[in-house]
Amino acid sequence: MDYFLITTSLLKILGILFVIILPMVSYTIYAERRVSAFIQDRVGPNRVGPAGLFQPVADIAKLLFKEDFSPRNANTFYYWLAPCLALIPAIVTFAVVPFGSTLFGVPMVIADINVGILFVFAIASLGVYGIVLGGWASNSKYPFLGGVRSSSQMISYELSLGLAVIPIFLVVGQLRLTDVVRYQIDHGWMIAPFLGDWTNPAKWLLAIPMLVSFVVFSVAIFAETNRLPFDLPEAEQELAGGYNTEYSSMKFGLFFLGEYAAMITGSAIVVTLFFGAWHLPIPSWHGGFHWALIDGSGDGWRGILGGLFNIATFFAKVAVLLFVFIWVRWTLPRFRYDQLMRLGWVFFFEIALVNIFITAIILAYYPA
Amino acid sequence: MNEQLINVPMFNVQIDGVWHRFPRGTRVIEACAQAGTFVPRYCYHKKLSSPGNCRMCLIEMGMARLGPDRKPELGVDGMPVINWMPRPQISCAQDVTDGMGVRTNSPLVEECRRGVMEFLLINHPLDCPICDQAGECELQEFSVEYGSASSRFLENKVKKPKNVELGPRVTLDDERCILCSRCIRFCQEIAKDDVLGFVDRGSHTVLTAHPGKRLENNYSLNTVDICPVGALTSSDFRFKMRVWFLKETKSFCTSCATGCNTLIGTREDVIYRQTPRENDAVNSSWMCDYGRLNFGYIESERRLLEPRILSGEKLVPVDWPTAMAQAAAQLKHCQGLEVAIIASGRMTNEELWLTAQLAKTLGVGWIDIVPRFGPGDDILLSEDRNPNSNGTRLLGITAEPGAQLPAIVEAVKSGAVRALLVLGEDPTKLGLSLEQLKELPSLIMMDILSSVATENATVVLPSFAFAEKRGSMINGEGRLQRLNRAVRAPGQARDDWEILRDLIQACAGTNGIGSVEDVFRQMSETVPHLAGLSLSKIGDLGVHVMEVNESPAPPYTPASHDIEEEMEHQPPGRTSK
């Protein structure tokens, strides 16, 4: 038994879950409310604590103490199971994401498995079960419609999601996410060819399909996490909340948590695949121009600070992407359902497919 | 009546340019009303003599112009040419003549009304906010049309007595009085109790009671009704409720066999007043104070609010099905001859009919109502204080009210009767002692108010008062009249007919009665006097169904009333005979 591995993994899991994900979810919700308020020329929640910073605590307290109500004819087992199913995949996906370099010599990834991206797709696809079950078990028409919408929407966009990342793995040649990060440190971020070996013309050429991949992948993530403009499963105006209509109290809270955790995980994947994960290149002229690398490999304080800096860099990037999520939500109106399906099947699917071929052709002429 | 009408000559009268035909003897003010023009008036009341002292009903009048042959000249339209009088005339003291012309809205008439209103308002206080008449005040109404918003009166107003107790039930505010003398004439002509009069002169004239006398006759509150302003107010209704809040339900008084037609003024299930409703076949426009004020018990704290049954030693509240089942079980437990029913002359025909059905179902032999008599008068109050004695006769409850009652009482005393069903009466007032009632194995009481007897009953069934139910009664003259629901009953009280219906159903199974209309329909199918009638066909004024003469004739019936004869006794312009 590798007690060191088990202990560090447990510490990483606990740290990620309770120090990073849950506070981040809470404050993403807070940010959502504040940013939406600012965009709409309002003030937003500013009562609880300085600038309303303790609002998430109040929200959670409210959710915990609200009456836990179940519809009389709901299928109780699945009704209770659904919120858990909505939350767990979103969190479990995080296991393979390299959120930092090393700290005390321990790699900052919980499970560095060699099928990383496949694991991501496998687990993320389970997220739909929470919503579909919640919609079905509530035994109510709006949740049911929300569940049905969600299942077809998620399946449609998973295609684009999967196809959009293939070019990356064509370039990297590995499914392991740490290898993707390592590649980006060596050769520059996927969508930023000027970082890394910027003199390589193939890098610049490859940036085009990478950019397309990035757009398709991000849009698909929006759809996967049920965010506007793709929030049809929970469309408040049409479905009175969709799959979570009949949920109250902390069960509703779990759905909420799951949705925002999925957002964070989605952003983390985008950061890992396209933005170099924890890597922040520092321009250095020490012995000619090059990009300096800060990681946790130094000795003593230097290494610890470097490792912490990498983790901070990673989550700062995630935070920027989360802001974009919020920004988009409060700008764009919701799609009509047929437009949503058309976009998924007729445009993104084809674009992603063509993109694979273009990448392959480029790689054929300029082998990495 | 028809012969009289045929023999009366008809006169052509032009009102506001249109020719109408009226029988001789029609007053001009009534002719105008029939032609659709309301002439404002204060002193004139169609049931009283015409003194013509308020001058509000001034109109322009003209007579047919006579030619040299003393025949009316005819115009191009073939109608008489009218010679208009230069001065306005009062329309209340003048009968129509052939070829008469009337203008009710000419500039002169309007100017006259404005002038009269200004004079009337000189000394009238501006206290509409506290005046009980506000809202049904003729002075207010005509002020809207003919009054002036500002006063030209610079002098001090005359101060007069306020808040004067004219009698036990009437309060007078002399400042509001416009000296129309309606109340004085009512007391003289209708109540035959000449206590009111004017004293002092000019603008210091005040209405007052004769020294040493009070306005305390049984009809005093009618003066409040006919007072066009708020000078006479009812001490009972004073400051209780503004009249515009009142919902007025057409009903009739159940305090004696006369059955005066009434309006019950209610707001939010509280009765505030009863006022007489015009019905020339019953009560003209009047009613007695006794009947008018006899509604306070409906809001009594002694109202029975929930059905109760005797359990062990005391009465416990139960729900209706339990109470009905208990009552039915107690009745069925006894043989027919062991059951006695004491009904009431205050019950409606529907309830009496159901009572008779119940008696038939159970084979009851002992059944009667409690007769109720009091001093009557020759105006409206009947000696028979049961409002529906004729109904009990017609529906076969009893041939003569009270005939069987002593026998029932004796049977209860001797123990031959083991179950006594009392509907709205108090058996302790029939000579039965409390101990004797307590010994009865079953005493089922349906009543409105709690009494010693209800507290010692085995089943208590709370029922509705007259203002809370629909139904019909037959008054002393055999007139079928209808009660309408004015208020909702308090607590769990139920309609009497529903209780009786359920009792019959509990004893003998369903009888297909779902509404009080069903009861009346079944009743009209079996009782020949009521054949072809229904509750809605009774109408607001009632239907004559029986030939009896038990209550005094109304004081004024237009059919027998000769106006010219009246005029000889009472020339217009005078208030005294």
Next chain:
Amino acid sequence: MSVCVSRPKLNWRERIYLPAIVGGMAITIKHLKNMLLGRTKVTIQYPEQTLDSEMPEHYRGAPALVRDTDGRVRCVACQLCEFICPPRAIKIVAGEIPPTDRFAKVEKYPAEFDIDMIRCIFCGMCEEVCPEQAIYLRKDYAITGFTREEMVHHKDKLLEIGGVMHGVILKWNEKK
């Protein structure tokens, strides 16, 4: 009758929608930026900031009963406000002033005067209809309570809010 409205023909730039999306996002981020820089005017922060001092003359707050300078409760329980009140918030029980009272001439007074502030819609019709200048809408707007019963203003509370009204017509005073 139906009208056929032809859809506008979109050119290729419009059809990829991207410029419109970018434009929209530019607008929202501009609002966010202005807000962060404090350039946007927003509402007042209510409990800390109030507009009590700038309340307009015609502001309609809580209805209240007033006394006149003689100390008489102006209301004579005519119930016109109860009649006019659109949400039926007012309930009055009239009483008779005893003849020994110094205001006996007025005869009638409100024994009970309740305004249900849950129902009140601050329309001011009671003030408008009052023939006695007895009820006024004052500037109180923060009317709170923990129970429904607390939200009913009884006569005492109404007189407390109302205070004394100067410059009203004293029509009940003896002229001579």
